[in-house]
Amino acid sequence: MDAKFDSTADSVASALRELIVGGELGGGERLVERDLAERFEVSRIPLREAIQQLAREGLVEIFRNRGAVVRMLTVQDVDEIYGLRALLEGDAIFRSVKRLDDETLARAELVHRLLGEAVSTQKQGELNREFHELLYGACGNARQLVAIRELRAQVERYERLQNTLLADTPSFQQEHEAILSACLARNARSARALTAAHIETARGIVLDVVARMAAQG
Structure with missing residues (x-):
């Protein structure tokens, strides 16, 4: 029961x-x-x-x-969430990079390509989530992965509201490409730095979205 x-x-x-x-x-x-x-x-x-x-x-x-x-997030909430994400996700990929097997990396390459072709924001969100989870999955800390997933869920609705975050912002796919290249090269330090910078890009965009929504409300 x-x-x-x-x-x-x-x-x-x-x-x-x-x-x-x-x-x-x-x-x-x-x-x-x-x-x-x-x-x-x-x-x-x-x-x-x-x-x-x-x-x-x-x-x-x-x-x-x-x-x-x-729950409605404030600018401070968003700032804090992305700050934690940068720390947790940067550390997760740093720990994961040298443990990733060829099959996982091949899957990440496929998801990256599919993300570039996706049209709907829902599909983009699903593929974006899968891309990162594949690259973090070998970090060896299950609680850390749960925390990352929960923090992402708190802000993902705002990311979907901002269509340019993935669909119309070439830099996002370029950042994914750079992260993937660092993982393929087994360069943990570079993967961590690129992941943190990638999250900072998202933070700036979502902060603008939340600030506009607060001003309209």
Whole structure:
């Protein structure tokens, strides 16, 4: 019974996460349990566990009188998240580079090519995530990889709002190319520096997005 419950809660959390990242549930929007339970055809128990899970990941805030709402990030939030990402992801690729096998590197090359051809922002987001996860995967620290994934999830919705982040910004694919080349050369120091610089590029773009949204709101 416990295994089934966990699986259901995880499944609902995954679906809710995608609604938030994809922008269907916007910042400040209330999560109405009755409506969501009907939508996902689940009871309130796994739904509440899913919401608690997203709250731990920083995607949702739970208020005593308002219930759960999609968290709105401030400029400071974004600045802090990308600062942590630069540290964690730079260290992850540094540790991973010399452990990567040829099959993983070949997969990363394929994903890089597919990312350059992707049209939809959703597909770009999925491929971008896979590209980085492939290159970090051999770092040897599972908790670090979980932290990286959760931090990325908190800002990915803003990245998708800014279409130029991947589709119309050649520098992003060029930065991916440089990171991949450093990994193929087994140059851990270069891969770390290039990854940190890549994240700084994203930070600047997303900070502009969040600042504009705050000014409009």
